[in-house]
Amino acid sequence: MKLTLKIWRQPNAASTGAMHTYELDGVSPDMSFLEMLDVLNEDLNAKGEEPIAFDSDCREGICGMCGLMINGQAHGPEVTTTCQLHMRSFEDGDEIVIEPWRADAFPVLKDLCVDRGAFDRIIQQGGYISVNTGSAPEAHSIQVPKDAADRAFDVATCIGCGACVAACPNGSASLFMGAKITHLGELPQGQAERDSRVVNMVGQHDHEGFGGCTNIGECTAACPKEIPLDVISQLNRDLRTALRHGH
Amino acid sequence: MTDSHSEFSSDVDSHADAPTIDPDLIDDAVDYFIPGEPLVDTKAPSGPIADRWSTRKFEAKLVNPANRRKLSIIIVGTGLAGASAAATLGEAGYNVKSFCYQDSPRRAHSIAAQGGINAAKNYKEDGDSVHRLFYDTVKGGDYRSRESNVYRLAEVSTNIIDQCVAQGVPFAREYGGLLDNRSFGGVQVSRTFYARGQTGQQLLIGAYQALERQVAAGTVTTYARHEMLEVIVADDSSGQRRARGIIARDMVTGEVQTHLADVVVLASGGYGNVFYLSTNAMGCNVTAAWRAHRKGAYMANPCYTQIHPTCIPVSGSHQSKLTLMSESLRNDGRIWVPKRKEDCAKDPREIPEEDRDYYLERIYPSFGNLVPRDIASRAAKYQCDDGRGVGPEVDGVRRGVYLDFADAIARLGRDAVEAKYGNLFDMYARITGEDPYEVPMRIYPAVHYVMGGLWVDYDLQSTIPGLFVTGEANFSDHGANRLGASALMQGLADGYFVLPHTIRDYLADGPFEKIDESHPAVVEARTSVEERINHFLTVNGTRSVDSYHRELGNIMWEYCGMERTEDGLKKAIDLIRTLKDDFYRNVKVLGTADSLNQSLEKAGRVADFLELGELMCIDALNRRESCGGHFRAESQTEDGEALRHDDAFAYVAAWEWGGEGEKPILHKEDLVYTAIEMKQRSYK
Structure with missing residues (x-):
């Protein structure tokens, strides 16, 4: 396959970026999208041009490190992570536009790499159950109904990639936050801190500059782990309850 | 993804006497190294094996809570072994700095483990016990691990499950609301706890959340996108040599930074990427461990590598990493290659039954496709070396064998196969573009885990005083082969329950003499x-x-x-x-x-x-x-x-x-088994 790639290049956070065009020949449909970029980078290196910086680590769809806007879609045309997207999803002769995640709260560091530290700071504000090592009760002393455990697991599969934010016209992280609120809120272990958790996490979310949710649903459509939109309903319900409780 | 299915048929032993070797045949490497003094003191307490850890914990010195905040700890790596240690030591009140090369601690490669985590809870009342888990692990490691460490691992395994459940890790449950267990491979007890096929992810997120909680509490500072490039080993005024910090590079700004502390912990993972292609993440590397090695930390059994038989084969020279599929596929899939080389490029569905070589079933009639990982892997290599591999030619050789579900689909029905393996089939189809319900899967072995690592004593301390090593980065618990669902167990055992006790004993003598950047x-x-x-x-x-x-x-x-x-x-x-x-x-x-x-x-x-x-x-x-x-x-x-x-x-x-440019020096630590008898295995 022969492709025309339009890629965002930006030397560092402080500078202004621009789209650059590259032609790439000899792309195999069996390559992953990131392997295609590896090949481009080898070409650039050979030509004496600095390779394009992009993030990836596990390359098996679970670590959440990769993430590109591909032709305007977070993680591209398939419901999966960028690393699991393969070139057979494209046609010979295609023009592909590749950008970093778009969101004020995820500033660009270089080329296609962004800073998602805001997600860690949201978790710091309550995305956990407070239990020190060694103080846990015997595991079977806590019974969890199977449907609650399954629901908790389904939403706990969030990989924190940020596609939901990148896809959202408001740049909201409500799906990310709702997934954690729902995961911990479904479990008996998570009840003691349920009110303070949602209030503090939402406070941090807004402080970081993420936008509000207006129920557009682009987030869940882009989510490689298919986190359902109703986690945001859960988030709003928990927030309302917490406020009613005087938080 | 990292798999946790165990060695199949691990309970088969022969009691034959150990073979002896001609002493003239054991000096292959004599020109490549210098013999050194044996390692004798591993610090494991003596006495009955079941009491050793209690003894060590009791003997470990205590640190007054008020003094802990004056003591600083650097932890490199935020996988299960690193994040759990950082969280626990932060909770205890020490001053912790946590480093990772990824953009967030949550991304460390422990996240990719699929199958599960072993623990001797005996919830199924099927005869499991601490001793049995210990026994299985030593035997699975082919009698090349240190028994005191392995016993302790089995002993604390039950605490791990309690801790993770309390953190909200969504383990699979039964309808009554209690935890579900499964049995892996040939292990005859059900001791594996799991969270669908994403156990590593859920355990790591649990440890990560505990870590972030300590960040908010002010006890832990995280340094993401920072890579450790050197360890600082300094003599104090009395000549005592200790690890006192690291040099790290901020991977965004390029700034080279000095971080000093009273103690350094490496939880930096394994080095499978020395093979370029492996199931490890792209960034997994040996630098932290190797820099420590060059500063005096011994590297133990570096050649012990686990190669996993059921990975998706290489599709071309562009390949950047390999993806593992659960070994459970071998329960129902039949492995074969064409008998004739000229059939290798054919559509496998057009190769008649009599022209197929089901080589594992042929060579190992009693275990067939369920022979252990290493045997299955080597057999696949031999077929491909013989020119009978299948799939695309890469650099002139076809490196793949068929894993065929046609019989299973005929016997069980497509729905039953889909219910059992649907997610794996989907993953395979996404990567290869082939439908495994229609065309046999192709598999080939890939490097998956390393048992070797920095040498540590019973306290997990390396040969550099004040440099501790946990998780896959150390060598201690898996011997020459790691059993399935044991990597997660070891990472969390080290981080939550072992290191916090042993490091305390070391830190009780601190804070150590101040050093500054001019040292x-x-x-x-x-x-x-x-x-x-x-x-x-x-x-x-x-x-x-x-x-x-x-x-x-x-x-x-x-x-x-x-x-x-x-x-x-x-x-x-x-x-x-x-x-x-x-x-x-x-x-x-x-x-x-x-x-x-x-x-x-x-x-x-x-x-x-x-x-x-x-x-x-x-x-x-x-x-x-x-x-x-x-x-x-x-x-x-x-x-x-x-x-x-x-x-x-x-x-x-x-x-x-x-x-x-000099030869390495070999120090031997003799393995002595007091609680277990050494046996040879047999799978015929």
Whole structure:
């Protein structure tokens, strides 16, 4: 396959970026999208041009490190992570536009790499159950109904990639936050801190500059782990309850 | 993804007497190393094995809570072993700095483990116990692990489950609301806890959340996108040598930073990426461990590598990593290659039954497709070496064998197969573009885990005082082969329940004499890092870092992979030395030191892999026996099975860095079993 790639290049956070065009020949449909970029980078290196910086680590769809806007879609045309997207999803002769995640709260560091530290700071504000090592009760002393455990697991599969934010016209992280609120809120272990958790996490979310949710649903459509939109309903319900409780 | 299915049929033993080896045959590597003093004191308490950990915990000195905040701890790596330790030590009130190369601690490669985590809870009342888990783990490791450590691992395994459940880890549950367990492979008890196929992810997120909670509490500071490039080992005024900090590079700004502390913990994972292609994440590397090795930490059993038989084969020279599929597929899939070479390029559905060679069923009639990982892996290699591999030709060879579900679909129905393996089939289809319900899957072995690592004593302390090593980065618990669902157990055991006690004993003598950035050891470490960075950027040669890495990987895979021979290993050592020499003279790294520069990051890692690769070959050359994941062609039974030589090799090979261009020094730690009897395995 022969492709025309339009890629965002930006030397560092402080500078202004621009789209650059590259032609790439000899792309195999069996390559992953990131392997295609590896090949481009080898070409650039050979030509004496600095390779394009992009993030990836596990390359098996679970670590959440990769993430590109591909032709305007977070993680591209398939419901999966960028690393699991393969070139057979494209046609010979295609023009592909590749950008970093778009969101004020995820500033660009270089080329296609962004800073998602805001997600860690949201978790710091309550995305956990407070239990020190060694103080846990015997595991079977806590019974969890199977449907609650399954629901908790389904939403706990969030990989924190940020596609939901990148896809959202408001740049909201409500799906990310709702997934954690729902995961911990479904479990008996998570009840003691349920009110303070949602209030503090939402406070941090807004402080970081993420936008509000207006129920557009682009987030869940882009989510490689298919986190359902109703986690945001859960988030709003928990927030309302917490406020009613005087938080 | 990382798999956790265990060795199949691990309960088969023969009680034959251990074979003996001609002493003249055990000096293969004599020209490559210098013999050193044996390692005798591992600090494990004596007495009954079941009491040793209690004894050690009781004897460990205490640190007054008010003093803990005056003590500082650096932890490198945020996988299960690192994040759990950082959280726990933060909770205890120490002052912790946590480093990772990823953009968030949540991304460490523990996240990719699929299958589960073992614990001796005996919830199924099926005869499991701490002793049985201990026994299975030592035996699975082919009697090459240290029994005191393994017993402790089994002992604390039950605490891990309690801790994780309390954190909200959504383990699979039964309808009554209690935890579900499953049995893996041939293990006859159900002791594996799991969260669908994403157990590693859920355990890591639990540890990550505990870590972030401590960040909010002010006890832990995290440094994401920071890479440790050197350890600082400094003498104090009385001449006592200790690890006192690290040199790290901020991977965004390029700033080279000095971080000082009272103690340093490496939880930096395994080095499977020395093979270039492995199931490890792209960034997994040996640099933290190797820099420590060069400063005096011994590297133990570096040749022990686990190669997993059921990975998706390489599709072309562009391949950047390999993906594992759960070994459970072998329960229902039948493995075969064409009998005739000329059939290899054909559509497999057009090859009639009589022209297929179900080679595992043929060679191992009683275990068939369920033979252990190493046997299945080697058998696949032999078929492909023989020219009967299938799939695309890469560099002139087809490296793949069929894993065929046609019989299973005919017997059980497509729906039943889909219910059991649907997610794996989907993953396979996404990566290969082929539908495994219609066309047989293709599989090939891939490097998956390393049992070797930095040598540690019972306290998890390396041979550098004040440098502790946890998780896959150390060598201690898995011997020559790791059982499924035991990597997660070890990472969390070390981080939550072992290190916090043993490090306390060390820190009770602190805080140690203050050192600052002008200390000669700090200056030396910092200067060496800066010089190395500067060197890579100024060589301005013709070859990319990746091209060197790929070539090294090919050498390692060919000569230090599934089957190792004296001639092959000697050849590999020569090839690696030549490649290393060329790398330093001809590598091409563009960009600058003071910016995000991924080629520069890789250059440092590949430089260290080149040195590690040589040591792995020397270790494999020295160990003229087959054990666990290490198979020396010269040491096999008439049936082609691995043959251990307990009379000559029942020891840990701990290698000391001998200096630049000098031979390494071999220190042996004899393995003594008091609570278990050594046996040879048989799978016929």
